[in-house]
Amino acid sequence: MMQKEWTTCFPFLNQMPDDERRRFLQSAVPHQLYAGEVVVREHSKCVGVVFVLSGELKVYKVSESGREVALYSVFPGEAALLTVNCMVAQETPVADVSLAAMQESLIAIIPSSAFFYLYSVSPQLQQFIFSCMYKKFNAIIDLVEKMTFKNVSERLYEYIRENTGSGRIPLYTTHAQLAARLGTSREVVTRCLKKMQRAGFLQTERGKISLLEKPEP
Incomplete structure:
Protein backbone atom coordinates (compact mmCIF):
# COMPACT_ATOMS: atom_id res chain seq x y z
CA MET A 1 0.00 0.00 0.00
CA LYS A 150 -30.59 -8.79 28.88
CA ASN A 151 -32.23 -11.89 27.45
CA VAL A 152 -31.41 -13.21 23.98
CA SER A 153 -34.47 -11.66 22.33
CA GLU A 154 -33.60 -8.20 23.64
CA ARG A 155 -29.96 -8.50 22.59
CA LEU A 156 -30.93 -9.88 19.18
CA TYR A 157 -33.39 -7.08 18.48
CA GLU A 158 -30.87 -4.46 19.64
CA TYR A 159 -28.13 -5.94 17.42
CA ILE A 160 -30.42 -6.00 14.38
CA ARG A 161 -31.62 -2.44 15.02
CA GLU A 162 -28.04 -1.14 15.35
CA ASN A 163 -26.86 -2.94 12.21
CA THR A 164 -29.80 -1.98 10.00
CA GLY A 165 -29.71 1.71 10.87
CA SER A 166 -33.05 1.26 12.68
CA GLY A 167 -34.49 -0.42 9.58
CA ARG A 168 -33.03 1.79 6.86
CA ILE A 169 -30.89 -0.99 5.35
CA PRO A 170 -31.12 -4.80 5.45
CA LEU A 171 -28.75 -6.94 7.50
CA TYR A 172 -27.00 -9.71 5.57
CA THR A 173 -26.04 -12.46 7.99
CA THR A 174 -26.81 -16.03 8.99
CA HIS A 175 -28.40 -17.48 12.10
CA ALA A 176 -25.07 -19.09 13.00
CA GLN A 177 -23.24 -15.75 12.74
CA LEU A 178 -25.87 -14.06 14.90
CA ALA A 179 -25.56 -16.83 17.47
CA ALA A 180 -21.79 -16.34 17.61
CA ARG A 181 -22.25 -12.59 18.04
CA LEU A 182 -24.69 -13.06 20.91
CA GLY A 183 -23.05 -16.00 22.64
CA THR A 184 -25.97 -18.39 22.20
CA SER A 185 -26.98 -21.27 19.94
CA ARG A 186 -28.24 -21.10 16.36
CA GLU A 187 -31.47 -22.83 17.40
CA VAL A 188 -32.23 -20.13 19.98
CA VAL A 189 -31.61 -17.38 17.43
CA THR A 190 -33.90 -19.11 14.92
CA ARG A 191 -36.71 -19.35 17.48
CA CYS A 192 -36.32 -15.68 18.43
CA LEU A 193 -36.33 -14.53 14.81
CA LYS A 194 -39.47 -16.55 14.04
CA LYS A 195 -41.18 -15.05 17.07
CA MET A 196 -40.19 -11.52 16.03
CA GLN A 197 -41.37 -12.14 12.48
CA ARG A 198 -44.76 -13.39 13.69
CA ALA A 199 -45.03 -10.28 15.88
CA GLY A 200 -44.31 -8.06 12.88
CA PHE A 201 -40.94 -6.76 14.10
CA LEU A 202 -38.98 -7.93 11.10
CA GLN A 203 -38.95 -9.90 7.86
CA THR A 204 -36.44 -12.66 7.16
CA GLU A 205 -35.19 -14.17 3.94
CA ARG A 206 -32.28 -16.51 3.37
CA GLY A 207 -29.21 -14.65 4.68
CA LYS A 208 -31.12 -11.37 4.95
CA ILE A 209 -33.06 -9.61 7.73
CA SER A 210 -35.15 -6.47 7.27
CA LEU A 211 -36.30 -4.60 10.35
CA LEU A 212 -39.86 -3.29 10.28
CA GLU A 213 -41.40 -0.61 12.47
CA LYS A 214 -41.74 -2.05 15.96
CA PRO A 215 -45.44 -2.37 16.79
CA GLU A 216 -46.89 -0.59 19.79
CA PRO A 217 -47.40 -2.92 22.81
Missing part, protein backbone atom coordinates in the same frame (compact mmCIF):
# COMPACT_ATOMS: atom_id res chain seq x y z
CA MET A 2 1.02 3.59 -0.54
CA GLN A 3 2.16 5.66 2.42
CA LYS A 4 -0.81 8.02 1.96
CA GLU A 5 -3.26 5.13 2.38
CA TRP A 6 -1.49 4.04 5.55
CA THR A 7 -1.41 7.49 7.10
CA THR A 8 -5.07 8.08 6.23
CA CYS A 9 -6.06 4.86 7.97
CA PHE A 10 -3.60 5.28 10.86
CA PRO A 11 -3.16 9.03 11.51
CA PHE A 12 -0.65 8.43 14.31
CA LEU A 13 1.92 7.63 11.62
CA ASN A 14 1.88 11.29 10.59
CA GLN A 15 3.21 12.21 14.04
CA MET A 16 6.10 9.73 13.99
CA PRO A 17 9.64 10.79 12.98
CA ASP A 18 10.45 9.95 9.38
CA ASP A 19 12.85 7.13 10.20
CA GLU A 20 10.40 5.42 12.57
CA ARG A 21 7.50 5.77 10.14
CA ARG A 22 9.67 4.40 7.33
CA ARG A 23 10.69 1.40 9.45
CA PHE A 24 7.04 0.75 10.37
CA LEU A 25 5.91 0.77 6.73
CA GLN A 26 8.83 -1.31 5.52
CA SER A 27 8.15 -3.91 8.21
CA ALA A 28 4.44 -4.26 7.41
CA VAL A 29 3.59 -7.42 5.47
CA PRO A 30 0.19 -7.10 3.70
CA HIS A 31 -2.30 -9.97 3.55
CA GLN A 32 -5.60 -10.10 1.66
CA LEU A 33 -8.14 -12.21 3.55
CA TYR A 34 -11.32 -13.88 2.37
CA ALA A 35 -14.46 -13.94 4.50
CA GLY A 36 -14.14 -16.56 7.21
CA GLU A 37 -10.36 -16.91 6.93
CA VAL A 38 -8.71 -17.52 10.30
CA VAL A 39 -5.71 -15.29 11.01
CA VAL A 40 -4.85 -16.54 14.50
CA ARG A 41 -6.09 -19.73 16.13
CA GLU A 42 -6.49 -20.16 19.84
CA HIS A 43 -3.39 -21.74 21.42
CA SER A 44 -1.27 -20.94 18.36
CA LYS A 45 1.91 -18.90 18.49
CA CYS A 46 1.74 -15.26 17.43
CA VAL A 47 4.30 -14.03 14.92
CA GLY A 48 3.39 -10.35 14.80
CA VAL A 49 0.84 -7.63 15.38
CA VAL A 50 -2.15 -7.39 13.03
CA PHE A 51 -3.23 -3.95 11.74
CA VAL A 52 -6.53 -3.73 9.84
CA LEU A 53 -6.67 -1.56 6.71
CA SER A 54 -10.07 -2.60 5.34
CA GLY A 55 -12.89 -4.99 6.17
CA GLU A 56 -13.62 -6.36 9.64
CA LEU A 57 -12.06 -9.03 11.85
CA LYS A 58 -13.65 -10.73 14.84
CA VAL A 59 -12.01 -11.86 18.05
CA TYR A 60 -13.78 -14.94 19.36
CA LYS A 61 -13.63 -17.84 21.80
CA VAL A 62 -14.73 -21.42 21.18
CA SER A 63 -15.95 -23.56 24.08
CA GLU A 64 -15.18 -27.24 24.57
CA SER A 65 -18.63 -28.04 23.18
CA GLY A 66 -17.85 -26.09 20.02
CA ARG A 67 -19.98 -23.02 20.72
CA GLU A 68 -18.43 -19.83 19.41
CA VAL A 69 -18.76 -16.47 21.13
CA ALA A 70 -17.67 -13.28 19.38
CA LEU A 71 -15.97 -10.97 21.89
CA TYR A 72 -15.47 -7.87 19.76
CA SER A 73 -14.62 -6.68 16.25
CA VAL A 74 -11.47 -5.06 14.90
CA PHE A 75 -12.14 -2.40 12.28
CA PRO A 76 -9.99 -0.42 9.80
CA GLY A 77 -7.59 1.87 11.63
CA GLU A 78 -7.27 -0.51 14.57
CA ALA A 79 -4.80 -3.17 15.72
CA ALA A 80 -5.77 -6.65 16.91
CA LEU A 81 -4.75 -6.48 20.54
CA LEU A 82 -4.75 -10.22 21.05
CA THR A 83 -1.65 -10.35 18.85
CA VAL A 84 -0.01 -7.81 21.15
CA ASN A 85 -1.08 -9.67 24.28
CA CYS A 86 0.25 -13.07 23.25
CA MET A 87 3.64 -11.61 22.31
CA VAL A 88 4.19 -9.82 25.60
CA ALA A 89 3.20 -12.90 27.61
CA GLN A 90 6.72 -14.26 27.76
CA GLU A 91 5.84 -17.38 29.77
CA THR A 92 3.06 -18.52 27.43
CA PRO A 93 3.45 -16.60 24.13
CA VAL A 94 0.34 -18.09 22.49
CA ALA A 95 -3.09 -16.70 21.71
CA ASP A 96 -5.89 -17.38 24.21
CA VAL A 97 -8.59 -16.45 21.66
CA SER A 98 -8.95 -16.64 17.88
CA LEU A 99 -9.03 -14.00 15.13
CA ALA A 100 -10.83 -14.34 11.79
CA ALA A 101 -12.10 -12.18 8.93
CA MET A 102 -15.81 -11.37 9.00
CA GLN A 103 -15.64 -10.22 5.37
CA GLU A 104 -13.00 -9.70 2.71
CA SER A 105 -10.32 -7.71 4.51
CA LEU A 106 -6.87 -6.26 4.03
CA ILE A 107 -4.48 -6.51 6.95
CA ALA A 108 -0.79 -6.01 7.54
CA ILE A 109 1.35 -7.88 10.05
CA ILE A 110 4.26 -6.19 11.79
CA PRO A 111 6.74 -8.92 12.85
CA SER A 112 7.39 -9.23 16.59
CA SER A 113 10.95 -7.91 16.55
CA ALA A 114 10.06 -4.82 14.51
CA PHE A 115 6.99 -4.09 16.62
CA PHE A 116 8.84 -4.38 19.93
CA TYR A 117 11.53 -1.99 18.74
CA LEU A 118 9.06 0.57 17.40
CA TYR A 119 6.91 0.34 20.50
CA SER A 120 9.93 0.98 22.72
CA VAL A 121 10.92 4.19 20.90
CA SER A 122 7.61 5.60 19.65
CA PRO A 123 5.21 7.38 22.04
CA GLN A 124 2.82 7.76 19.09
CA LEU A 125 2.57 3.97 18.65
CA GLN A 126 2.24 3.52 22.41
CA GLN A 127 -0.66 5.98 22.55
CA PHE A 128 -2.33 4.26 19.60
CA ILE A 129 -2.13 0.85 21.31
CA PHE A 130 -3.47 2.31 24.59
CA SER A 131 -6.37 3.85 22.68
CA CYS A 132 -7.20 0.49 21.08
CA MET A 133 -7.03 -1.17 24.49
CA TYR A 134 -9.46 1.37 25.96
CA LYS A 135 -12.03 0.86 23.16
CA LYS A 136 -11.88 -2.94 23.28
CA PHE A 137 -12.02 -3.02 27.08
CA ASN A 138 -15.25 -1.02 26.85
CA ALA A 139 -16.52 -3.42 24.17
CA ILE A 140 -15.94 -6.37 26.49
CA ILE A 141 -17.69 -4.59 29.38
CA ASP A 142 -20.64 -3.85 27.08
CA LEU A 143 -20.79 -7.51 26.04
CA VAL A 144 -20.74 -8.71 29.65
CA GLU A 145 -23.51 -6.27 30.61
CA LYS A 146 -25.71 -7.39 27.73
CA MET A 147 -25.18 -11.10 28.39
CA THR A 148 -25.80 -10.61 32.12
CA PHE A 149 -28.76 -8.24 32.17
Whole structure:
Protein backbone atom coordinates (compact mmCIF):
# COMPACT_ATOMS: atom_id res chain seq x y z
CA MET A 1 0.00 0.00 0.00
CA MET A 2 1.02 3.59 -0.54
CA GLN A 3 2.16 5.66 2.42
CA LYS A 4 -0.81 8.02 1.96
CA GLU A 5 -3.26 5.13 2.38
CA TRP A 6 -1.49 4.04 5.55
CA THR A 7 -1.41 7.49 7.10
CA THR A 8 -5.07 8.08 6.23
CA CYS A 9 -6.06 4.86 7.97
CA PHE A 10 -3.60 5.28 10.86
CA PRO A 11 -3.16 9.03 11.51
CA PHE A 12 -0.65 8.43 14.31
CA LEU A 13 1.92 7.63 11.62
CA ASN A 14 1.88 11.29 10.59
CA GLN A 15 3.21 12.21 14.04
CA MET A 16 6.10 9.73 13.99
CA PRO A 17 9.64 10.79 12.98
CA ASP A 18 10.45 9.95 9.38
CA ASP A 19 12.85 7.13 10.20
CA GLU A 20 10.40 5.42 12.57
CA ARG A 21 7.50 5.77 10.14
CA ARG A 22 9.67 4.40 7.33
CA ARG A 23 10.69 1.40 9.45
CA PHE A 24 7.04 0.75 10.37
CA LEU A 25 5.91 0.77 6.73
CA GLN A 26 8.83 -1.31 5.52
CA SER A 27 8.15 -3.91 8.21
CA ALA A 28 4.44 -4.26 7.41
CA VAL A 29 3.59 -7.42 5.47
CA PRO A 30 0.19 -7.10 3.70
CA HIS A 31 -2.30 -9.97 3.55
CA GLN A 32 -5.60 -10.10 1.66
CA LEU A 33 -8.14 -12.21 3.55
CA TYR A 34 -11.32 -13.88 2.37
CA ALA A 35 -14.46 -13.94 4.50
CA GLY A 36 -14.14 -16.56 7.21
CA GLU A 37 -10.36 -16.91 6.93
CA VAL A 38 -8.71 -17.52 10.30
CA VAL A 39 -5.71 -15.29 11.01
CA VAL A 40 -4.85 -16.54 14.50
CA ARG A 41 -6.09 -19.73 16.13
CA GLU A 42 -6.49 -20.16 19.84
CA HIS A 43 -3.39 -21.74 21.42
CA SER A 44 -1.27 -20.94 18.36
CA LYS A 45 1.91 -18.90 18.49
CA CYS A 46 1.74 -15.26 17.43
CA VAL A 47 4.30 -14.03 14.92
CA GLY A 48 3.39 -10.35 14.80
CA VAL A 49 0.84 -7.63 15.38
CA VAL A 50 -2.15 -7.39 13.03
CA PHE A 51 -3.23 -3.95 11.74
CA VAL A 52 -6.53 -3.73 9.84
CA LEU A 53 -6.67 -1.56 6.71
CA SER A 54 -10.07 -2.60 5.34
CA GLY A 55 -12.89 -4.99 6.17
CA GLU A 56 -13.62 -6.36 9.64
CA LEU A 57 -12.06 -9.03 11.85
CA LYS A 58 -13.65 -10.73 14.84
CA VAL A 59 -12.01 -11.86 18.05
CA TYR A 60 -13.78 -14.94 19.36
CA LYS A 61 -13.63 -17.84 21.80
CA VAL A 62 -14.73 -21.42 21.18
CA SER A 63 -15.95 -23.56 24.08
CA GLU A 64 -15.18 -27.24 24.57
CA SER A 65 -18.63 -28.04 23.18
CA GLY A 66 -17.85 -26.09 20.02
CA ARG A 67 -19.98 -23.02 20.72
CA GLU A 68 -18.43 -19.83 19.41
CA VAL A 69 -18.76 -16.47 21.13
CA ALA A 70 -17.67 -13.28 19.38
CA LEU A 71 -15.97 -10.97 21.89
CA TYR A 72 -15.47 -7.87 19.76
CA SER A 73 -14.62 -6.68 16.25
CA VAL A 74 -11.47 -5.06 14.90
CA PHE A 75 -12.14 -2.40 12.28
CA PRO A 76 -9.99 -0.42 9.80
CA GLY A 77 -7.59 1.87 11.63
CA GLU A 78 -7.27 -0.51 14.57
CA ALA A 79 -4.80 -3.17 15.72
CA ALA A 80 -5.77 -6.65 16.91
CA LEU A 81 -4.75 -6.48 20.54
CA LEU A 82 -4.75 -10.22 21.05
CA THR A 83 -1.65 -10.35 18.85
CA VAL A 84 -0.01 -7.81 21.15
CA ASN A 85 -1.08 -9.67 24.28
CA CYS A 86 0.25 -13.07 23.25
CA MET A 87 3.64 -11.61 22.31
CA VAL A 88 4.19 -9.82 25.60
CA ALA A 89 3.20 -12.90 27.61
CA GLN A 90 6.72 -14.26 27.76
CA GLU A 91 5.84 -17.38 29.77
CA THR A 92 3.06 -18.52 27.43
CA PRO A 93 3.45 -16.60 24.13
CA VAL A 94 0.34 -18.09 22.49
CA ALA A 95 -3.09 -16.70 21.71
CA ASP A 96 -5.89 -17.38 24.21
CA VAL A 97 -8.59 -16.45 21.66
CA SER A 98 -8.95 -16.64 17.88
CA LEU A 99 -9.03 -14.00 15.13
CA ALA A 100 -10.83 -14.34 11.79
CA ALA A 101 -12.10 -12.18 8.93
CA MET A 102 -15.81 -11.37 9.00
CA GLN A 103 -15.64 -10.22 5.37
CA GLU A 104 -13.00 -9.70 2.71
CA SER A 105 -10.32 -7.71 4.51
CA LEU A 106 -6.87 -6.26 4.03
CA ILE A 107 -4.48 -6.51 6.95
CA ALA A 108 -0.79 -6.01 7.54
CA ILE A 109 1.35 -7.88 10.05
CA ILE A 110 4.26 -6.19 11.79
CA PRO A 111 6.74 -8.92 12.85
CA SER A 112 7.39 -9.23 16.59
CA SER A 113 10.95 -7.91 16.55
CA ALA A 114 10.06 -4.82 14.51
CA PHE A 115 6.99 -4.09 16.62
CA PHE A 116 8.84 -4.38 19.93
CA TYR A 117 11.53 -1.99 18.74
CA LEU A 118 9.06 0.57 17.40
CA TYR A 119 6.91 0.34 20.50
CA SER A 120 9.93 0.98 22.72
CA VAL A 121 10.92 4.19 20.90
CA SER A 122 7.61 5.60 19.65
CA PRO A 123 5.21 7.38 22.04
CA GLN A 124 2.82 7.76 19.09
CA LEU A 125 2.57 3.97 18.65
CA GLN A 126 2.24 3.52 22.41
CA GLN A 127 -0.66 5.98 22.55
CA PHE A 128 -2.33 4.26 19.60
CA ILE A 129 -2.13 0.85 21.31
CA PHE A 130 -3.47 2.31 24.59
CA SER A 131 -6.37 3.85 22.68
CA CYS A 132 -7.20 0.49 21.08
CA MET A 133 -7.03 -1.17 24.49
CA TYR A 134 -9.46 1.37 25.96
CA LYS A 135 -12.03 0.86 23.16
CA LYS A 136 -11.88 -2.94 23.28
CA PHE A 137 -12.02 -3.02 27.08
CA ASN A 138 -15.25 -1.02 26.85
CA ALA A 139 -16.52 -3.42 24.17
CA ILE A 140 -15.94 -6.37 26.49
CA ILE A 141 -17.69 -4.59 29.38
CA ASP A 142 -20.64 -3.85 27.08
CA LEU A 143 -20.79 -7.51 26.04
CA VAL A 144 -20.74 -8.71 29.65
CA GLU A 145 -23.51 -6.27 30.61
CA LYS A 146 -25.71 -7.39 27.73
CA MET A 147 -25.18 -11.10 28.39
CA THR A 148 -25.80 -10.61 32.12
CA PHE A 149 -28.76 -8.24 32.17
CA LYS A 150 -30.59 -8.79 28.88
CA ASN A 151 -32.23 -11.89 27.45
CA VAL A 152 -31.41 -13.21 23.98
CA SER A 153 -34.47 -11.66 22.33
CA GLU A 154 -33.60 -8.20 23.64
CA ARG A 155 -29.96 -8.50 22.59
CA LEU A 156 -30.93 -9.88 19.18
CA TYR A 157 -33.39 -7.08 18.48
CA GLU A 158 -30.87 -4.46 19.64
CA TYR A 159 -28.13 -5.94 17.42
CA ILE A 160 -30.42 -6.00 14.38
CA ARG A 161 -31.62 -2.44 15.02
CA GLU A 162 -28.04 -1.14 15.35
CA ASN A 163 -26.86 -2.94 12.21
CA THR A 164 -29.80 -1.98 10.00
CA GLY A 165 -29.71 1.71 10.87
CA SER A 166 -33.05 1.26 12.68
CA GLY A 167 -34.49 -0.42 9.58
CA ARG A 168 -33.03 1.79 6.86
CA ILE A 169 -30.89 -0.99 5.35
CA PRO A 170 -31.12 -4.80 5.45
CA LEU A 171 -28.75 -6.94 7.50
CA TYR A 172 -27.00 -9.71 5.57
CA THR A 173 -26.04 -12.46 7.99
CA THR A 174 -26.81 -16.03 8.99
CA HIS A 175 -28.40 -17.48 12.10
CA ALA A 176 -25.07 -19.09 13.00
CA GLN A 177 -23.24 -15.75 12.74
CA LEU A 178 -25.87 -14.06 14.90
CA ALA A 179 -25.56 -16.83 17.47
CA ALA A 180 -21.79 -16.34 17.61
CA ARG A 181 -22.25 -12.59 18.04
CA LEU A 182 -24.69 -13.06 20.91
CA GLY A 183 -23.05 -16.00 22.64
CA THR A 184 -25.97 -18.39 22.20
CA SER A 185 -26.98 -21.27 19.94
CA ARG A 186 -28.24 -21.10 16.36
CA GLU A 187 -31.47 -22.83 17.40
CA VAL A 188 -32.23 -20.13 19.98
CA VAL A 189 -31.61 -17.38 17.43
CA THR A 190 -33.90 -19.11 14.92
CA ARG A 191 -36.71 -19.35 17.48
CA CYS A 192 -36.32 -15.68 18.43
CA LEU A 193 -36.33 -14.53 14.81
CA LYS A 194 -39.47 -16.55 14.04
CA LYS A 195 -41.18 -15.05 17.07
CA MET A 196 -40.19 -11.52 16.03
CA GLN A 197 -41.37 -12.14 12.48
CA ARG A 198 -44.76 -13.39 13.69
CA ALA A 199 -45.03 -10.28 15.88
CA GLY A 200 -44.31 -8.06 12.88
CA PHE A 201 -40.94 -6.76 14.10
CA LEU A 202 -38.98 -7.93 11.10
CA GLN A 203 -38.95 -9.90 7.86
CA THR A 204 -36.44 -12.66 7.16
CA GLU A 205 -35.19 -14.17 3.94
CA ARG A 206 -32.28 -16.51 3.37
CA GLY A 207 -29.21 -14.65 4.68
CA LYS A 208 -31.12 -11.37 4.95
CA ILE A 209 -33.06 -9.61 7.73
CA SER A 210 -35.15 -6.47 7.27
CA LEU A 211 -36.30 -4.60 10.35
CA LEU A 212 -39.86 -3.29 10.28
CA GLU A 213 -41.40 -0.61 12.47
CA LYS A 214 -41.74 -2.05 15.96
CA PRO A 215 -45.44 -2.37 16.79
CA GLU A 216 -46.89 -0.59 19.79
CA PRO A 217 -47.40 -2.92 22.81
